[in-house]
Amino acid sequence: MGRLVPAVTRAFDILELFLQGDGTLSAPEITRRLGLPRTTTHELVSTLAARHYLVAVPERPGRYRLGVRTYQLGSRYAERLDLAAEGREVARGTAAACGETVRVALLEDAHVIHVATVDSTHAVRMVAAAGRRLPAHCTAAGKMLLAGLPADERDGLLGELLDGLPGELADGRRLIGMTPWSVTDPDALRAALDGIAALGVAVERRESHPDVCCVAAPVRDRSGRVVAALSVSVPVIRWDEAREGELTALAVRGAGELSARLGHRGPVR
Known part of the structure; x- marks a missing residue:
């Protein structure tokens, strides 16, 4: 300390x-x-x-x-506690339905932090630690959360990432990637986020880990704001087009259930 x-x-x-x-x-x-x-x-x-x-x-x-500031801090803490507790319950149900790793993530600056996680029951599986922070642009959950932001706020976060790069990387205006498949071109990422916002689902194919694919859907609060993302991660050996469709449906259903628990009414996509 x-x-x-x-x-x-x-x-x-x-x-x-x-x-x-x-x-x-x-x-x-x-x-x-x-x-x-x-x-x-x-x-x-x-x-x-x-x-x-x-x-x-x-x-x-x-x-x-x-004063009011203490109430605001307490409310934010309670909000996250509720989201984490409700998220764990919904993640358990989603994981039981597919046998894969399910996580609920929040956006923290330009990173995602996992507040609830349920690991796969398969021998070969994606193990996710709650509390781990990852670059948002490299993950399905992070891209879903970035896509849910107003354009100016989203661009501000991407600008912070670029400004923080070492000189040779900043000159090329490339984001740092976690794998060779990570999207590091800012313009390409912006275009991808626009598509994600329109579709209501984000897919990650080996962008944060070379052996893992992932799909994520938005979690909305009572105002309709995207406050979290629910994702399903699967080893690439169990990933194909049919499986992607199945997991997308499960992620959307799980995100919808969690959104309803947070007071949202209507579809999440």
């Missing part, structure tokens, strides 16, 4: 005090309970209030309560 920053630790100590009692505190009470200098308390409380982590209580002058 790295060195803890005292000011940040004190700020969290202040926030955690509001979990007690009636949820309101004054600066003198914070000073007394934490043993902080009055000036330090005033500066920390003022900073937290300016960032909307604390808010003054109008009817009780001098007292504070937790």
